[in-house]
Amino acid sequence: xxxxxxxxxxxxxxxxxxxxxxxxxxxxxxxxxxxxxxxxxxxxxxxxxxxxxxxxxxxxxxxxxxxxxxxxxxxxxxxxxxxxxxxxxxxxxxxxxxxxxxxxxxxxxxxxxxxxxxxxxxxxxxxxxxxxxxxxxxxxxxxxxxxxxxxxxxxxxxxxxxxxxxxxxxxxxxxxxxxxxxxxxxxxxxxxxxxxxxxxxxxxxxxxxxxxxxxxxxxxxxxxxxxxxxxxxxxxxxxxxxxxxxxxxxxxxxxxxxxxxxxxxxxxxxxxxxxxxxxxxxxxxxxxxxxxxxxxxxxxxxxxxxxxxxxxxxxxxxxxxxxxxxxxxxxxxxxxxxxxxxxxxxxxxxxxxxxxxxxxxxxxxxxxxxxxxxxxxxxxxxxxxxxxxxxxxxxxxxxxxxxxxxxxxxxxxxxxxxxxxxxxxxxxxxxxxxxxxxxxxxxxxxxxxxxxxxxxxxxxx
Amino acid sequence: xxxxxxxxxxxxxxxxxxxxxxxxxxxxxxxxxxxxxxxxxxxxxxxxxxxxxxxxxxxxxxxxxxxxxxxxxxxxxxxxxxxxxxxxxxxxxxxxxxxxxxxxxxxxxxxxxxxxxxxxxxxxxxxxxxxxxxxxxxxxxxxxxxxxxxxxxxxxxxxxxxxxxxxxxxxxxxxxxxxxxxxxxxxxxxxxxxxxxxxxxxxxxxxxxxxxxxxxxxxxxxxxxxxxxxxxxxxxxxxxxxxxxxxxxxxxxxxxxxxxxxxxxx
Numbered sequence: 001x002x003x004x005x006x007x008x009x010x011x012x013x014x015x016x017x018x019x020x021x022x023x024x025x026x027x028x029x030x031x032x033x034x035x036x037x038x039x040x041x042x043x044x045x046x047x048x049x050x051x052x053x054x055x056x057x058x059x060x061x062x063x064x065x066x067x068x069x070x071x072x073x074x075x076x077x078x079x080x081x082x083x084x085x086x087x088x089x090x091x092x093x094x095x096x097x098x099x100x101x102x103x104x105x106x107x108x109x110x111x112x113x114x115x116x117x118x119x120x121x122x123x124x125x126x127x128x129x130x131x132x133x134x135x136x137x138x139x140x141x142x143x144x145x146x147x148x149x150x151x152x153x154x155x156x157x158x159x160x161x162x163x164x165x166x167x168x169x170x171x172x173x174x175x176x177x178x179x180x181x182x183x184x185x186x187x188x189x190x191x192x193x194x195x196x197x198x199x200x201x202x203x204x205x206x207x208x209x210x211x212x213x214x215x216x217x218x219x220x221x222x223x224x225x226x227x228x229x230x231x232x233x234x235x236x237x238x239x240x241x242x243x244x245x246x247x248x249x250x251x252x253x254x255x256x257x258x259x260x261x262x263x264x265x266x267x268x269x270x271x272x273x274x275x276x277x278x279x280x281x282x283x284x285x286x287x288x289x290x291x292x293x294x295x296x297x298x299x300x301x302x303x304x305x306x307x308x309x310x311x312x313x314x315x316x317x318x319x320x321x322x323x324x325x326x327x328x329x330x331x332x333x334x335x336x337x338x339x340x341x342x343x344x345x346x347x348x349x350x351x352x353x354x355x356x357x358x359x360x361x362x363x364x365x366x367x368x369x370x371x372x373x374x375x376x377x378x379x380x381x382x383x384x385x386x387x388x389x390x391x392x393x394x395x396x397x398x399x400x401x402x403x404x405x406x407x408x409x410x411x412x413x414x415x416x417x418x419x420x421x422x423x424x425x426x427x428x429x430x431x432x433x434x435x436x437x438x439x440x441x442x443x444x445x446x447x448x449x450x451x452x453x454x455x456x457x458x459x460x461x
Numbered sequence: 462x463x464x465x466x467x468x469x470x471x472x473x474x475x476x477x478x479x480x481x482x483x484x485x486x487x488x489x490x491x492x493x494x495x496x497x498x499x500x501x502x503x504x505x506x507x508x509x510x511x512x513x514x515x516x517x518x519x520x521x522x523x524x525x526x527x528x529x530x531x532x533x534x535x536x537x538x539x540x541x542x543x544x545x546x547x548x549x550x551x552x553x554x555x556x557x558x559x560x561x562x563x564x565x566x567x568x569x570x571x572x573x574x575x576x577x578x579x580x581x582x583x584x585x586x587x588x589x590x591x592x593x594x595x596x597x598x599x600x601x602x603x604x605x606x607x608x609x610x611x612x613x614x615x616x617x618x619x620x621x622x623x624x625x626x627x628x629x630x631x632x633x634x635x636x637x638x639x640x641x642x643x644x645x646x647x648x649x650x651x652x653x654x655x656x657x658x659x660x661x662x663x664x665x666x667x668x669x670x671x672x673x674x675x676x677x678x679x680x681x682x683x684x685x686x687x688x689x690x691x692x693x694x695x696x697x698x699x700x701x702x703x704x705x706x707x708x709x710x711x712x713x714x715x716x717x718x719x720x721x722x723x724x725x726x727x
Contacts, residue, residue: 056625076628077637083629089622093644102640103630154630 005068007032007158007190008053013062015048015214022048024214025062030158030192030207035184037193037201040211041237046194047086049211050160053192054083067157082151083160086167088143090135096146097131103154121153124183141172152183158190165200177203198238202226210234226279228343232413232420235277235345240309242283242319244416246276246344254344257294257317257416261337265344275345280309280322282341285333292334294319298327317416352394352432356387356456364456368427369405373454386457391420391434393453396445403446407431409439423447495703498696511697521682521698528679529705532662535600536608539657540650542601543608547649550609551616562613569606576603577670584671591673599671600661607656615649616642659706 006029015023023045030036038046051057052064055076064072071079082103090099100121104114122128125145135143144164151159161180165173181204184191195201201208202222210217210225210233218230229235232243246256251266256276268274288295296314308326312319312333319335327333356366359382361375366387379385400406410430411422421439423431431447439445469475502508515521550562568576580599584591619642627641628634665680679702686695 054625054629056628075633076625077631077633081629083626085622085626087620087622089620089626091623091626091641091645102627102632106631106636150630 004032006030006065007067008192009065010049010052011063011065013049013052013059013064015045015052015057016060021214023052026214026216028209028216028219030190033188033190034206035181035191035193035204036207036209037195037205038209038211039195039198039201039237040217042196044211045214046196046211047162048214050083050162050192050194053158054081054160055079080156081158081160082154082156083162084144084147084151084164086162086164088147090143090146090150092136094135095131096127096133096135096138099135099146100150100153102150107154117153118149121149124152124186125149126179140167141176144168144176148180148183152187152189156189158192159187161191161193163195164193166195166197173200180204202238210237212237229277229345231345231348232275232277233411235275235343236413240280240320240322242276242278242280242416243413244276244278244317246274248272248274248344252339254342257319258315259293261293261342262339263342263344264339265342268344268346273347273350275347277343277345278319278337278341280320281307282337283319283321283323284336285310285312285321285323285325285327286336288332288334291336293337294335296333296335298329298331298333301326301329318414319416349432351391352389354387354389354429356385358383358385358456362451364454367405367425367429367431371404371449371454372451373456374452376456379456379458384459386459388455388457389449389453391432392418393449394431394433395448395450396421396423396433396435396437396439397448398445400444400446403448405447407445407447409441409443409445412439412441495696495699498693499700500697502693511694512701514694515697515701524677524682525679525701527676528662531597531600531678532658535597535604535661536654536657538597538601539605539608540653543605543653544612544650546605547609547612547616550613551619565609566606568602573603574666574670577667581670591671591675593672593676595671596668596676599667600664603667604657604661607660608653611652611656612646612649615646619645655710658709662706663702 008028008030010026010028013023013026014021026045026049028049038049040046048057052059055071055074059072062072063070066080091102094102097118100118101114104117109117118131119128122130125148127142127145127149130138130142130146135146138146144167148164164180165176168176177200180191180193193201193204202225205222207219208222208225209219212233218225218234220228225234225238229238229241235241235243244256246254248265248268248271249255249260250270251268252263254261254263254265254274254276286292294312294314296312296319299311299313299318301308301310303326304322307322307324310321310323310327312321312335314335321335354366356364358364358376358379359370361377361381362372364371364373364385364387397403405425405427407423407425409421410424413420413422415434418434418436419438421433421435423433423445425431425447433447499511500507500509502510546565550565577599580595580602581591584595589595623641623645624637627637632640663680665678665684668676668678668681679698683695683698683702686698
C-alpha cells in the first residue's frame with residue numbers, strides 16, 4: 001500500500017526570536033486525521049511550533065508543507081487551518097452568533113448556509129440557544145466552547161488547539177477532554193494540540209511529541225512514550241519514574257542498585273553505562289522472602305486515593321513504589337520487577353565534554369574561563385583540545401562569586417541516591433553535575449572545577 | 462455637633478471638600494451666571510429676547526453653522542491623519558523605542574498661542590496666503606495630538622490575539638482592520654472626537670491669528686459681544702454653544718456604554 005502523504009510536514013524548521021532559539025531544527029510529520037499532541041514544559045517552544053503552523057510567525061529557517069504544498073510563506077488567512085486560542089480571543093464587540101459566523105461571512109456565504117452550519121457547530125459544542133448572548137456574559141467553559149465552534153465551523157483540514165483547557169477547573173477539564181476526543185472522531189479532521197499537562201496528552205492523543213528546549217525529544221504513541229521513554233527527560237516528564245544509573249553487563253542482564261536484573265533489552269554492548277527506568281507501579285512490594293530482588297526499608301508512605309506511594313531505601317538507593325497494599329514506615333520489604341518492565345536507555349553522555357584551548361602546560365581555557373589543570377605533555381600550546389570532567393567532580397557554590405563561572409539550575413533529575421543537575425552557564429553552555437545537595441530549578445550557582453579532575457585530551461582529527 | 466464635625470474632618474470624605482469648593486466657585490456659579498444672564502435683559506428682567514435676537518440675526522447664525530462646519534472638517538482631518546499615526550505608534554514593530562510617541566506629544570508642551578503665532582510667521586515666510594486653508598491647517602496641527610493619544614491608547618491596550626484570530630479565520634489585512642481593529646478602537650476614536658471637536662468649536666484665537674480676522678468663528682462672536690459689554694447676548698450665545706457640546710457628549714457616552722471606555726482621557 002502506498003504510504004499516505006502527511007497533512008503537515010515540518011522540515012528542519014528553526015525559529016529565532018532575536019538571539020534566542022525557540023525552535024531548533026525541528027522536523028515533524030503529521031498524518032491526516034490524527035490527534036497529535038505537542039507536550040512540554042513552559043518555554044519549550046511548543047506554542048511557537050503551533051503558531052508557525054498557523055502562520056502567525058515566520059520560520060527563520062526550514063520549510064513547512066501542508067497537503068503536499070509548501071506554505072512556509074503563506075499568510076495565516078490563506079492557510080486551511082483554524083486555531084483555538086489559549087485565551088479564546090473571542091471578539092468582544094460581537095455576540096456569539098457573529099463570532100462564530102465571522103469566518104463564514106468572509107467567505108461570502110449566504111445567510112441560510114451560515115445559519116445551517118452555525119446551528120450544527122453550536123450543537124456539536126452543546127451551546128444551542130446561546131446565539132445572541134454577549135461573549136462577555138459567558139463563563140470560561142462556555143467561551144471555550146464558542147471558541148471551538150468558531151474554529152470548526154470553517155471546516156478546516158487541521159484544527160490547532162493552544163492549551164485550550166488550561167484555564168478551566170479540573171472537573172470541567174476532564175469533561176472537555178472527553179468531548180474533544182469525541183469531536184475529533186465525529187469530524188475526522190486532524191487535531192494538533194499543545195499542552196503542558198502530560199495526563200491530558202496521554203488521554204487524548206494518537207501521537208505525542210515531547211519537546212524540551214526547542215527540540216523534539218521523542219515522538220510516539222502514548223504507550224510508547226510512557227513505557228519506552230527514549231531519554232531521561234521524557235521518563236521524568238511523563239508520569240512518575242525511578243531513574244537510576246546502571247550498567248549493562250551483557251544482553252539481557254543489567255546491574256543496578258548493587259544487584260543484577262534480567263531484562264529484555266539488547267544491543268547496548270558489554271559493560272556499558274546506561275540509565276534504567278522503572279515505573280513505580282511496575283514494582284512488586286511484599287514482606288521479605290526468597291524471591292525478592294531487592295531488600296529495603298520503607299522510608300515514607302502516602303495515601304494517594306487509589307494506591308499508596310512508598311519510598312523504599314535499598315542499599316542506599318531510594319526507590320518509589322506504588323501499590324494497593326500499605327507497608328508501614330520502617331518495615332523491611334522485598335521488591336521485585338519483571339524483566340519486561342525494566343526500560344533501559346543509552347546514556348546521552350557519561351561525562352562533561354567541552355571544547356577548549358590549551359594555554360600553557362598547566363592552564364586550559366574552556367567554558368569561557370581559564371582553568372588550572374595537571375601539567376600535560378605531548379600537546380603544543382595554543383592547540384584546540386577536548387576537556388573531560390566527571391559529573392561528580394564539579395563543585396557547586398551557593399555564593400555565585402565563589403565559583404569560577406556562574407550559571408542557573410535548568411533541569412533536576414533524581415537518580416535514587418543523588419541528583420543529576422543540568423546547569424546552564426551564562427554563556428549558554430550546559431554543565432552536568434552529580435550532587436547530593438538539594439537545589440531548586442532556577443537557582444543561581446557558582447561553578448568551580450578543581451585542577452586534578454580536568455582531563456585534557458588531544459583532538460584526534 | 463462639635464464631635465460630628467471632628468468626625469467628618471477626620472474622615473476621608475473631607476478630602477473632597479477643597480475640590481468641591483473649587484468646583485462651586487469656578488464651575489457651578491459661572492454656569493448659573495451664564496444661565497441667569499442669558500434669560501435676562503440689561504435691566505435684569507426675565508426675557509427671551511437674547512435668543513430671539515440670535516435666531517433673527519442671519520450673520521450670527523451663519524457664523525454658528527460655519528463654525529460647526531470648520532469643527533467637523535478639522536475633526537475629520539484629525540481622524541484621517543491621526544488614526545494611521547496612532548496605528549504606527551502602537552505597533553511595536555514600527556515603534557520599538559516609544560520615542561515616536563514623545564515626538565507626537567511634544568507640540569503639546571508648547572503654548573497654543575505661541576505655536577499659532579509661529580505658524581503665522583512660517584506661512585508668511587513661505588508666502589502662503591492666510592485664510593480658510595491656513596485656519597484648518599492650524600486647527601488640525603494644534604489639536605491632532607488630542608486625537609492620536611486616545612486612539613493610540615486603545616490600540617495599545619488591544620489584545621493582539623484578536624488580530625491573530627481574525628487572520629486565522631480568513632480575514633485579509635484589510636478585513637482584519639475593518640472588522641476587528643476599527644470597531645475595537647472606536648471608544649478611542651470617540652474620545653478623540655470629543656477632545657478635538659469641543660475645543661475647535663469654541664476656539665477664537667487661532668481663527669483670529671491665522672485668518673487675519675477675516676473669518677469669524679462662533680467663539681469670536683461671543684468674545685466680541687462680551688468685550689463690547691453685551692453680557693446678556695453673549696451669555697445666550699454661550700448657552701447655545703454649551704447645549705450643542707452637551708449634546709455631543711451625550712451621544713458619546715451612550716456609545717461608550719459598558720465597554721471599558723476608550724482613551725483614558727475621558
